[in-house]
Structure formats: C-alpha cells, structure tokens
Amino acid sequence: xxxxxxxxxxxxxxxxxxxxxxxxxxxxxxxxxxxxxxxxxxxxxxxxxxxxxxxxxxxxxxxxxxxxxxxxxxxxxxxxxxxxxxxxxxxxxxxxxxxxxxxxxxxxxxxxxxxxxxxxxxxxxxxxxxxxxxxxxxxxxxxxxxxxxxxxxxxxxxxxxxxxxxxxxxxxxxxxxxxxxxxxxxxxxxxxxxxxxxxxxxxxxxxxxxxxxxxxxxxxxxxxxxxxxxxxxxxxxxxxxxxxxxxxxxxxxxxxxxxxxxxxxxxxxxxxxxxxxxxxxxxxxx
Amino acid sequence: xxxxxxxxxxxxxxxxxxxxxxxxxxxxxxxxxxxxxxxxxxxxxxxxxxxxxxxxxxxxxxxxxxxxxxxxxxxxxxxxxxxxxxxxxxxxxxxxxxxxxxxxxxxxxxxxxxxxxxxxxxxxxxxxxxxxxxxxxxxxxxxxxxxxxxxxxxxxxxxxxxxxxxxxxxxxxxxxxxxxxxxxxxxxxxxxxxxxxxxxxxxxxxxxxxxxxxxxxxxxxxxxxxxxxxxxxxxxxxxxxxxxxxxxxxxxxxxxxxxxxxxxxxxxxxxxxxxxxxxxxxxx
Numbered sequence: 001x002x003x004x005x006x007x008x009x010x011x012x013x014x015x016x017x018x019x020x021x022x023x024x025x026x027x028x029x030x031x032x033x034x035x036x037x038x039x040x041x042x043x044x045x046x047x048x049x050x051x052x053x054x055x056x057x058x059x060x061x062x063x064x065x066x067x068x069x070x071x072x073x074x075x076x077x078x079x080x081x082x083x084x085x086x087x088x089x090x091x092x093x094x095x096x097x098x099x100x101x102x103x104x105x106x107x108x109x110x111x112x113x114x115x116x117x118x119x120x121x122x123x124x125x126x127x128x129x130x131x132x133x134x135x136x137x138x139x140x141x142x143x144x145x146x147x148x149x150x151x152x153x154x155x156x157x158x159x160x161x162x163x164x165x166x167x168x169x170x171x172x173x174x175x176x177x178x179x180x181x182x183x184x185x186x187x188x189x190x191x192x193x194x195x196x197x198x199x200x201x202x203x204x205x206x207x208x209x210x211x212x213x214x215x216x217x218x219x220x221x222x223x224x225x226x227x228x229x230x231x232x233x234x235x236x237x238x239x240x241x242x243x244x245x246x247x248x249x250x251x252x253x254x255x256x257x258x259x260x261x262x263x264x265x266x267x268x269x270x271x272x273x274x275x276x277x278x279x280x281x282x283x284x285x286x
Numbered sequence: 287x288x289x290x291x292x293x294x295x296x297x298x299x300x301x302x303x304x305x306x307x308x309x310x311x312x313x314x315x316x317x318x319x320x321x322x323x324x325x326x327x328x329x330x331x332x333x334x335x336x337x338x339x340x341x342x343x344x345x346x347x348x349x350x351x352x353x354x355x356x357x358x359x360x361x362x363x364x365x366x367x368x369x370x371x372x373x374x375x376x377x378x379x380x381x382x383x384x385x386x387x388x389x390x391x392x393x394x395x396x397x398x399x400x401x402x403x404x405x406x407x408x409x410x411x412x413x414x415x416x417x418x419x420x421x422x423x424x425x426x427x428x429x430x431x432x433x434x435x436x437x438x439x440x441x442x443x444x445x446x447x448x449x450x451x452x453x454x455x456x457x458x459x460x461x462x463x464x465x466x467x468x469x470x471x472x473x474x475x476x477x478x479x480x481x482x483x484x485x486x487x488x489x490x491x492x493x494x495x496x497x498x499x500x501x502x503x504x505x506x507x508x509x510x511x512x513x514x515x516x517x518x519x520x521x522x523x524x525x526x527x528x529x530x531x532x533x534x535x536x537x538x539x540x541x542x543x544x545x546x547x548x549x550x551x552x553x554x555x556x557x558x559x560x561x562x563x564x565x566x567x568x569x570x
Contacts, residue, residue, distance in 0.1 A: 053396055055568045071567075072401035080397040088391040090305055102297030103398050105290060 004029040004150055004182045005050060010058040012045055012206075019045040020056060021206035028213075029149075030179055032196050035186040036276055037203035043186040044083070046203065047154045050184070051080050063149050076106060079143045083155030087135055089128035093121055100142050112145035115175075133164035140168060144176045151176070153185045157192070165189075169196060194272045202279050209279050221278075222261050223270040224251045230264045237261070241278030252278040294400065298408035299416055306382070309374040310417050314424040317370050321428060338443040341436060345449030353452065353459040358534045360429075360460035361467070367421050368531070371468060375413050379482035382409050383566060384493045402566040406487075406559055410479060418468035422461050429457045463533055470542050471531040474524060477551050480558025487565035524551065 005027035012020040020042050027033050037043045048054035052067030052074060060066060063077045087096060093116075101109050116123070119137050127135060136156065143151060157165040173196055177183060185193055200217065202210035212220060226234045226249050237260060239251040252270055253261060261267055270278065303310055329337060348356060383406075386392040395405070433454045440447045472479070485497035505518045533539055542548065 051397065053393070053568060071396070072399050072404075075397060075399040080393070082390070082393045086390050086393040086397075088305070088394060089389065095304060099297055099301060100398065102300075103294045103400050105399070 002029050003027060004063055005184075006059070006061045007049075008059040010046070010049060010056045010060060012042075012049065012054065012056045018206050020049070020058075023058070023203070023206065023208055025201060025208050025211060027182060027184060028199060029182055031199040031213075032177065032183045032185070033199040033201060034190075034193055034197040034272070035184060035201045035203060036188065036190055036272070037186075038188060038280065041203045042206040043203055044154055045206075047080075047152050047184065047186055051075070051078055051152055076104075077148050078150045078152060079146050079148045080152045081136075081139050081143060081154065081156045083158045087127045087139060090126060092124060092126050093130075093138060094123040096127070096138065096142065097123075100146075104146055106147040107142075108145045108147070110145075112141050115141040115144055115171075133160050136160060136164065136168060140171060144171070149181060151181060151183045153183065155187055156185070157187070157189070165192060169193065172196075190273045190276055191271075197272070200272065202276060204280050209282075210275070217272075217275070218269040220255055221270055221275055222253050222256065222258060223268055223274065224253065224261050224264050225249075225266040225268075226251050227265045234264050237264075240282040243277075295404065295408060295411075298400065298404060299412055302382070302408060302412040303416060303420075306378055306412075309378050310412075310420045311424070313370050313374050314367055314421045317366050318424050318428040321366065322431065325432070334443075337439065338445065341439055341443065341450075342445050344436075344453060345440070345446055347449070348453040348456060349446075349449035351452060351456070353455040354535070356453070356456035357460040357463055358532075360457045361463055361532055361534065364425055364460065364464050367425055367464070368468070371417060371421050375417065375472075375479075376482065378417075379409070379413065379479055380486050380494045380497060383483060383486040383562065384489060402563045406483060406563045406566065409483065410476075410559065413479060414469060414472040418465050418472075421468065422465045425464060426458075426461055429454070429461075433457070463535075466539055467531055467533045470533055470539065474531070474542070474548060474551060476555025477558060478525070478555075480555040480562065483562040484558050484565065487562045 003026045005025065007023060007025045010020045010023040012018075023042065023046060025046075035043050035046065045054055045056075049056040049060060050062050050067060052071030055068060060068070062074060065074045065077075067074050091099070097109060097112055100107050100112075116138070119134070119141070121130065121134050121138055121141075127138075130138065140156075157168050160168070169192065172183070185196075187193055197214050200210060200212050200214055201208055224234065225245060228248070231249060234249075234251045237251075237253060237256050240254050241252040243250050248265075251264070252274070258267065332340070386395060433450070436450055436453075437447060439445075440450055481501070482493075482497055485493045485500070489496040501521075505515070508517050509515055533542065
C-alpha cells in the first residue's frame, strides 16, 4: 500500500507556542485515518498544513505534491471540511453549487443535487438561514460529488446533534468511501469514529504519539484486568497506563507478548478511547 | 487561457458581484434614486410655464449638435456616480481579502482548485472592468427615465422633440466615455488598489488603519531620513485633481494609457498585487 501523505519533521510555531514539534506521519492510500488529540494538540495545524493553508517547516508530500508550492493544483485531488461553518453565509445554496461546478473540474452537479434531494435543504435559502446540521449536510453533498483522492475532515460534526452526526458518518461510509479514496478525520469524539477507522494517529503537544493500523492494535496493545495477587508481576512488565476499574486495577501494556500477560488476569484489546488516555498519560508522565 | 480557466474566472467575478452587490448595484442605484427625487422636487417647485421654457431651451441647445461634443456635459452630471464608485472601490478593496479570513470562509474558498493569483486578479478585474458596467447601466436607466419624463413633458407642452432626441444621443454617448474614464482611472490608480489589497490580505485587524498608517509612516521616514517627499508628491500627483480622470474623446484614451507615468504606476501596482497574492498564501 503506497502512502498518500508523507510528512517528516513538520514544525510550526505561533510566537512562543509550538503547534507542531517535529511531526512525522504517513497516511496509507485507501485508508480511513483518525487523527486524535486533545484541544491544542496540533490537529488543525497538521490538517491545514496538509492542504497548504499553513506554512510549516519540514518535508511534506500530499498526493505527490508539496502543498506549500501549488495548493490550487493539489485541491483538484483533495477536499476539505473544517470544524467551523466555513461556507460563506451570504451565498444561496444554489450559488454554492453553481460556484463549485464552475471552478472544480471534478465536480458532478447531478450527484450533489441527488444527495441534496434526500435532505430538507432548500436551494433558494442563504447559508446563514440554514441550521449548522444543514450547512454540514450541504458541504458533505458538495464534497461527495467531487472525485478526489483524499478527503480531509477537521472535526466535521462538532456542534451537531447525534442524529446529524450519525447520518454524516453513515453517508460518508456508505455513499462515499469506496476503498480507493483516503479519508483523514480529526476529532476528539473518538467513540463515534472508532468503528470506521483503519488507521490511527494520536497527536499530543505537537508530536505524533501513536501511528498504527487498527488491525495491528490488538497485537500491539493489551489491557489486562489484573488479579489482586498478580499486581507485582504486572508492575514488573512496565505498563504504559494503570487505572482503577470495578475495584480492580486495569493495566495497559505496549508490545508485551500475550503469553506473558495471560497469567496476570483477564485480557482484552483496549478501546481507542482507553488507548488514547493511556498514551496521553504516558506522554505526560514519561 | 483555456475554456475552463475562463469559466473559472467568470465564476470568480460573479462571486465578487454577488457578495458585494450593495457596493456595485445598491450604492449607484441609491445615488440615482436621490438624483431622481431631487429632480422631481425641483420640477415641482417650478411653474408649468417655467418648466416648459427650460425644456424648450434644452431642446434648442442640443438640436443638431454632435453627441460627442455634448457628451462632456453629461459626464459632469455623472460626477456623483464617479465619487460613489471610488468610495465603494476603497471599501471593497480594503475589506475583500480581510473579510474572508475574518468569517473563516477563506477555508472554503481555499479548498477549491483556484490559485491566489486568480483570486486577486478577479478582484482587480471586478473593480477595473465589472463595477463600471453596473454604474453605467444604472446611469443609463436614470437617463432613460429622465428622457421619458422630458418627452411626455414636451408632448404635453407642444415642444419640438428633435432637440431632446439629440440630447438623449449625447447622454448615451457620454455613457461610453463614463465607462472608459472609470476603466482608465482604475488602471491609473492601480498602485492604490495594490496597496489596499496588500493590507487586506495582511492585516489581522483594521486593515484600513494598517494601510493608512504604514503609508504615513513610510512618508514620514522618507522625510526624516532623506529630507525628501517624493512618495507624498507622487501619490498626490495621481490622486489629486479629479478632472485628470475624465476622458472626453478617443484620442486622450491612448494618451492616458500609453505614457511612462501610467506604465510606471502599473508596474508599482503589479508589485503590490504580487505582495497581496503572497500574503494570501497562508491563512495564519
């Protein structure tokens, strides 16, 4: 599998604040990658760098191009939805469709209109008259009608109610993703996208603290609900995180063989949310 | 430029008109309405006989005269529209790139395969070519209403309308020169356009204050360090003396377009526009 994104030593400072502190990442082509991190971790800066909206130091190639050099050419192959309602408020829905049709060579108007016909969005309304959920639906309709290699979503469902959020991801998976396109989603609502992901990136304080395929997680990470009489042995194996669970202690291990862990207690693969907390605390403490 | 690039550019210019329709259509329409209301008010103050006499005077004045000779008269009537166009252009240029960033719609515009050069050029094109078209169309509508009114007045007072017909021809001819004047003036003022767009792309807040402040600072530094005022004098030579903006015949179009001062201004303007394109590259 080739990589659609390859970044090495990305650095970005805003005054004295370091937003990206040597980010190395690769995004496999055809993957659905989740970029997970707390607020201020560098998610949005990373995504903006990928589409050439932010000047960063370091090596960066996206879909075979350097986004800092020819953003407009890159945007023929990449689409972007941001966390804020970025569609211009003064435009009518029909104006947005007309505009995108005129400027984007890979936009299929019929597809967009077909998608919109399944929503309650009226073509004559201005963006400012639509609810946030409708604006997101409209943006998704536009993006889904563009034939691109890479879709970048920065907290796309932020502020939406559960119905819109679920519909957004259902549409994305069922109507858009075809196994060839690549999707990068940044969010801190980890549970909602866990089932979609094939690739996982954790970012914290401007550094990538985890870069793994979802399929490899169960081999790499194990959570053990340790029997009370096995705590000393568990401690000796160097857990990356320990937490209290139902009166017992749950240990998270990284790259420790299963046969070493089995005697300690009940084994299972940590959820992405649990792993996220574990890696962040490891990063903070260690 | 291929067909798709032309369609792209058309869409960019259309976007500018849609977004700033208040400046390009609303403002001149308001000026036209004010002129119309003022004219009606003046007409209502006159006796019917005085009105008829004034109309007859105009009919005799214009009868048989070349529309090209009489066009300057109507150019002067268009001065309020020129003034409105310049004020609206300044408002547009200083806000257009800044506003996108302020309301974050820049993320949408930048997510399309449109270069920053295309974006900035479309804004220049809108001011130089498109905005004057709307102003001229609205002036034409005003003249048309005036002519219909004068014709009805002439018929009701049994006045020979041939002279009024010549007057209308002169008014129509003036529209051509109004457009050419606005076009040439915009090119003449390209350095100002570049300066405003540069700070519209650069400033995080109050772009007009930045544009004015930096200009004053640079002028002050030149005076303080070198003891000269070349910058201030050069700007004054371009911005002052409004009658240099009016073009009354085709001969002066070439004189005003093809001279070293104009070409130097275009060069300075282009450099400043390149700066605006550069500033537009990144949104943070």
